[in-house]
Amino acid sequence: MTETGPAHAPLPVGEDEFRLIADSAPVAVWVTRLDRQRSFVNRAYVEFLGVSYAEALAFDWRTIIHPEDAARLLAESIAGEASLGTFTLEGRYRRADGAWRWLSSTSQPRRNAAGEHIGFIGVAHDITEAKEAELALRDRELQLSAFINQTTAGFAQVNLDGYFTLVNDRFCEIAGWSREQLMQRTMQSITHPDDLDRNVKMFERAVREGTPYAHEKRYIREDGGIVWVNNSVAVIRRPDGQPFGVLAVTLDVTRRRDSEHNLRKSEESLRLATESAGMASWELDLGTMTGKWSPNRFDLLGLVRRDDLRGTVEDWLDRIVVEDRETARTAAYRCFEQGVPYTLEYRIRRGDTGEERWLQSHGSRIDYDDGRPSRFVGISFDITERKLAEERLRDSETRFRTIFEQANDYILTSDLQQRITSVNPAVQTALGYSEAEVLGHSFADFLDPDQFEQATAMLRRKLTSGGTTRHTLRVRTRDGRSLVWEVSSRLIEDAAGRPSGLHAICRDVTDAKRAETHLRLLIDELNHRVKNTLAIVQGIAQQSFKAGSDLKVAQRAFEGRLAALSEAHNLLTREHWGLVSMTQIIGDAIAPHASAGCFSLEGPDLAIMPKTAISLALAIHELATNAVKHGALSRPGGHVEIRWDRIRNNDNSRLSLVWQEIGGPGVVPPKSRGFGTRMIERGLAAELAGSVSIEFRPEGVVCIVDAPLPEGAE
Amino acid sequence: MRDLSGLHVLIVEDEPVVAMSLEDILEELGCIPVGPASRLSEGLALAAGAVDAAILDINLAGERSTAIAELLQARDVPFAFASGYGAPPDGFDVPMIEKPYRAADIERMLQVILAG
Incomplete structure (x- = not known):
């Protein structure tokens, strides 16, 4: 019936339960129509913008994109919309409080029962913490490599008792002692007491067995400060093979250690943040394929929390429903092996209740330049409510759409300029125009001037006093026939209660009008005949009851004539x-x-x-x-x-x-x-x-x- | 009050019983009934003759008596329409008497149009 026509404008959402559910979601949710106009946004969306609901509907989100992300996001958004598929954007947006927040938004096309695209539904997660952690890691790696490339290593040589025998300038700089001072001291004396025990053991073993070693430890500088160093240590021997000392190549890794410390702190806060937002996280050492889950990841999957928080890839895959499992496995292993990040929506069956839930998961691989094994980090959260809401929205749209498509009555909508924005098939059939020939056209194209004037007057009445107007209109069909429609119409209001268009249900009363006219003619004719008959009866009476006639005879004659x-x-x-x-x-x-x-x-x-x-x-x-x-x-x-x-x-x-x-x-x-x-x-x-x-x-x-x-x- | 006796009054009426009653009424008023004509052609012929006044049924077996009215108007003969229902034809400023009528209605109407 509607294979290729342009999509209908969506029907108003107006579903209270959807609104409630969406409002309770911690993520921003919005629904757009074909004209990109938002027809619904949830509480999180409104709160992010810090404006009124009505303003949020009309808000131009392009004005709050971070300048560095703007060009990319706009291009990706346009391409995404054009693809009519699901697309994801990631970038920084200014929140109402002025803070830049990283948002990951996923827009999914909405389709009506006929499969026509009618807009998008979008969800945005605040991924600022995750993003910042990722950026912190990248920073650290940059710092490391800068450190290695741009600084000269320190060198220090000590005898078997630990006394410094040779140091270079860089070592002095790192260790924080002058050469003269160092020449009076032992390695042990400037090593942090907490590291000393381990250091001495390795030192003695190296001297005894001749094995080189590398380790990280702290020096205590002259000023009392602490410096972290990475020492690569080798034994020096005399030509006769006797060891006489050790040589250390020293790198200052204080900044790396600090950043790692900070990172751990930030990872901890990320975990707390994501957990409080209902997100569960897990990480995996891709070298050993062992990893830890956040406690709430066990809860999310309906599994018993393990004391050591260990969780495997298979533990996760086992919970995924069979239909979705292979897709998830493929995406996850592609990420593990090739570093391709993923975002997935899939169904799980909870381990405890067996209940089916929808999850969304993101996963990415973090690679290190220093040869450490790559790590995988993933987050997951429950999107069942969103999915249900989408489904309900789809159902409700389908319901409305069915009414719209199937109704014998004529249903149409227009904007406030009385340009038609949608018509149901009944209208097309009645008027003999295709949908494309009607959409965007003014009512004036289908009404005689006096009738258009009447429609306009009705619109004015609704704009001033609201309510529903009911009147009959003469409508012109494509082949010039005129139909009489009884029109009931009312204003469509946007979420802020401002009139945004017109909604009309019309019924063809042409036949009824014709019958009414016919009936009036019949009544006129009947009246004529009754009057005529009365005139005849009067004539008969006059003739029957002549002056001087016998009343009984006259009466009998009159009755006989009336009977005839x-x-x-x-x-x-x-x-x-x-x-x-x-x-x-x-x-x-x-x-x-x-x-x-x-x-x-x-x-x-x-x-x-x-x-x-x-x-x-x-x-x-x-x-x-x-x-x-x-x-x-x-x-x-x-x-x-x-x-x-x-x-x-x-x-x-x-x-x-x-x-x-x-x-x-x-x-x-x-x-x-x-x-x-x-x-x-x-x-x-x-x-x-x-x-x-x-x-x-x-x-x-x-x-x-x-x-x-x-x-x-x- | 004008004396109606001896006036020739044309009756155009296609319903025989009604025409006969009107004849009797006119005779009682002292008038001399002309007709009754039950067809348009018949009515036109009589209207062209010696008549002092006329009572025209509007509908005559599917035809309208307008042509007779025009002829009478041209000859300055006063007349009235009689009808069971509906309005007099356009363009005539003459009284209309509704059926069924009584003798008194006819007398009053004749006085009005003759005084006119």
């Missing part, structure tokens, strides 16, 4: 006021007067207009009433024949209808012509636009109708 009118209406209603059957209308009109065999009907079943049907029904009713009262049906044996036919004559057809009464008493023509006669002779004639005559023949009444058959009558 009603019967005709019934038929018309059944036929929905369309054409009605002539046979039917005559049959209904005579029914109240008919007993078996009284009437014979003969003629084709012509269809007649509704209005004509009413007049015909009333006329037949009058004739039948008269026949029952005075004519053929006033005594047994009499009957009435009704015959009609269509007579074709060239282009037009005519209706010929004859009512003939047979077998009645002798007919006496009435003195005056009453309603019935008038109704028939004039009313029906006028209605049919033909001629109608009633003949009062002595053998029976005859009524002859001759009228054109209108178009459509069959």
Whole structure:
């Protein structure tokens, strides 16, 4: 359905639980949309910046990058975003308190259910301590090599009793005694008492066995200061092979010793810092493949803390779930063997509870220039909550996305300039435009000017008084049809509560509107017919209740006429006021007067207009009433024949209808012509636009109708 | 009050029963009914003849009586529309009498248009 279209703007996060979880995380977390705008940041993020939540959302992080890192970080960030993959940045940023902090951030692309990229979710760890330790190590190595390369070594020669016999200037400088003083002294006398015992043993052994040795020890200078030296010692012999003294090549390693001491201190503080941040560390001597874990690393993996804190690579790998284990092993050994640092996210199964947790681990190798075996240092921390939050976020997005995609209603969003930022498939189908043809376009492109004005007025109303507006809008489709939509819309607000756009749910009410219009027409028509019928009823009443007429007779006549009118209406209603059957209308009109065999009907079943049907029904009713009262049906044996036919004559057809009464008493023509006669002779004639005559023949009444058959009558 | 007797009043009405009632009402008022015409052509023919006033049903079996009204207006013959429902045709400033009507309604209406 949406293979290649541009990604939708993400739906608002708004998930309280996600916020809570993210806020409790010690690391900075943020969520960005496609337009790089952040839609969410957690508490740690806000606190790092030291600004309000709203300001944090819009904060330009480029302004707080360390100048030395800026160019690199920007380039890596752009490349990372472009790759649409997970990418990591490492650099210094200025914290709210002005301190430069090393942050390692990992940005991971977010995808919707359709797999479309919709932004990133990022996490940043403060790695300042780790970074500083790493830098300290590097510094120390630089210092060492500078020391070795740039200073001349000291030389000192002593006899077998330890008395100095030869020293160079550099040695004097290192040892902190003048040559004259040294020539009066023994090596033992200027060696730090704590180092002396060990030193003497090595010295005696060297003299005895002739073995050279190297060691580090302290000299006490004349000024009381202490100097650390690295002495490489060899026995000097006479030509006869007898040892007569030893020669030491002396290097001042005080600064190295100090920096190592400092480093140990800094490593200790790093460990404490990382542990307090929930990070566990481990280190490994890559020469012996033995190492120590921080106590909380055992806790992290659900293992019992060991007294000696020894932990192996396999102890770690054993806890990793099978699916992730080989990836971790490969990354770790690549780091051990080739020095490639790694950052991994993987699942472990805790040793104690068996619970599955997500961990993130970083590992790097530290190499030394002085031939010492390389060391590996790694840190790990639990990212389960973050993973769960991501998952929940994904689920929630999927849920929203599903509603958005599947809804029959039209869902769309726009910015405050009424430019469309997203539409669901239903909108595209209804309007006949593809998503690309709609996104970024103004509402004005799909509305007539007056309708756009109305939409704009509604937006203004929401901006001033908030809430939801509901109104109907006429919308133009691609092929020019106009649809009527009922639009419910409200403002989208950013996290700071400022309006940032518009969200609308619309429903097509075109059919409903059409039905409404149709209904109104029907009601108008009904009203017209009711009024018309009332006019007829009034006419009948007026004709029935003439001055001087017998009230009972008049009433009976009136009721009969109303019944005939009603019967005709019934038929018309059944036929929905369309054409009605002539046979039917005559049959209904005579029914109240008919007993078996009284009437014979003969003629084709012509269809007649509704209005004509009413007049015909009333006329037949009058004739039948008269026949029952005075004519053929006033005594047994009499009957009435009704015959009609269509007579074709060239282009037009005519209706010929004859009512003939047979077998009645002798007919006496009435003195005056009453309603019935008038109704028939004039009313029906006028209605049919033909001629109608009633003949009062002595053998029976005859009524002859001759009228054109209108178009459509069959 | 004007004496209505002897006035020729044209009836244009396509409903026979209603036309007959109107005939009777007019006769009681002393008028001489002309028609009733139930078709447009019929009405036009009668409107061209000797009439003093007219009562026009607006709808005549699907046609409108506007043409008759125009002819009467051109001849300065006062008239009124009669209808069950709806407004009089545009452009005529004449009274409209609603169906169903009573004799008194017709009399009052005739007085109004003849005084007009």
